[in-house]
Amino acid sequence: MNRLLFIGIIFTCFISCSQIEKEAETRDGFVQTNDGAELYYQVLGSGSDTLVILHGGPGAGINSFLPSAEPLANNFTLVFYDQRGGGKSTLPKDTTRLKPEYFVEDLEAVRRYFNLDSMNILTHSFGSILLAEYAIKYPQHLNRVVFHGSTGPVRAEMGEYYRAKAQQAPPISDTSLTNRASALLASLLEGSADDPVSTCREYEQLSKQIAIMRGERASHRGSTCDAPSEAVKYYYQYTAQLAPAFFGNWDYTEKLKGFNAPLLVVYGKEDTLALSSQRRWTEIIPNSRLLLVPEADKGSLSDNPDFTLQAITTFFEGSWPEQAEGNE
Numbered sequence: 001m002n003r004l005l006f007i008g009i010i011f012t013c014f015i016s017c018s019q020i021e022k023e024a025e026t027r028d029g030f031v032q033t034n035d036g037a038e039l040y041y042q043v044l045g046s047g048s049d050t051l052v053i054l055h056g057g058p059g060a061g062i063n064s065f066l067p068s069a070e071p072l073a074n075n076f077t078l079v080f081y082d083q084r085g086g087g088k089s090t091l092p093k094d095t096t097r098l099k100p101e102y103f104v105e106d107l108e109a110v111r112r113y114f115n116l117d118s119m120n121i122l123t124h125s126f127g128s129i130l131l132a133e134y135a136i137k138y139p140q141h142l143n144r145v146v147f148h149g150s151t152g153p154v155r156a157e158m159g160e161y162y163r164a165k166a167q168q169a170p171p172i173s174d175t176s177l178t179n180r181a182s183a184l185l186a187s188l189l190e191g192s193a194d195d196p197v198s199t200c201r202e203y204e205q206l207s208k209q210i211a212i213m214r215g216e217r218a219s220h221r222g223s224t225c226d227a228p229s230e231a232v233k234y235y236y237q238y239t240a241q242l243a244p245a246f247f248g249n250w251d252y253t254e255k256l257k258g259f260n261a262p263l264l265v266v267y268g269k270e271d272t273l274a275l276s277s278q279r280r281w282t283e284i285i286p287n288s289r290l291l292l293v294p295e296a297d298k299g300s301l302s303d304n305p306d307f308t309l310q311a312i313t314t315f316f317e318g319s320w321p322e323q324a325e326g327n328e
Contacts, residue, residue: 027042031113036090037097039109042079043078043079044073044077047074048077049077049316050114051076051077052120053081053122055127056123056127057085057086059084060235061083061087061235062082062087063224064222068124068221072313075313075317081106082227084097084102084106086239087227088228099246100133100247108141120316122148127147128150131145136255142261144318145261145263145264146264147263147266147281148308149298150281155248161274165273172214177206177210181207184206188236189236201223201225204224217303219299259285263281267296269293269296275292282326289320291311291323293311
């Protein structure tokens, strides 16, 4: 996998992470998969409609996105689960079990476990790519879908995006911060960090500090560090590197003809470099619209929560948000 693309995915996923306490009462447990893996899940809320939440990474863990999506539990029942290779779910000894087909069958196992004939799904970041793979095999089990801060449908275009993003980023005067952040990330990727959790926390905090110094938004709430030490180590050393590589040169331009479920693509207006990739989803999927969120970057649920929560709620209750543009 192109290293700049990989680093871009990691950095944008964790550019401004922080921990918060979960206030809502949760129910949790494990889903058993066909290949013997265990997927840890948490259920929040008690609404009559259920939303399955696909976090990013892949394998970044429930807590990388739960703090941003949690307010939706006021209206819906939310099902979060740790994807394999992260959080409290199975960390496969055989790393070939981080290939796309396993992630797809894991989502299908979650659907069956919760007795959902068709699913309402909210994805974040790389979760959109996982959902696209699922939609190729199981389009009949999708009801309504939201892509939030999504990775685009063509890998080559995402590579261009991360290159342009890196070139656009203004330099900061204190290079010791960027050097330290790079060293911390390297130790996580190599699996050499003595204390993966504390190393992860320092890396996320420095990433947030660097983003602020560059004038970027740093409001995203969530953390890949809020997991068992062995899971944090495994995620960075294996899942975060191998799983995206196993997806190969993804290009869903011609592969999603069976995707008939309504799709709302939600992204912040301020990340102008990403808007072409977000519009690509609406070009590919017929029954789809794009919602550009004002005063927001990639993580609009954190940057502009009131606007975004209302729009997502409206969509899952059966209507397109007024500001959404694109196909029907």
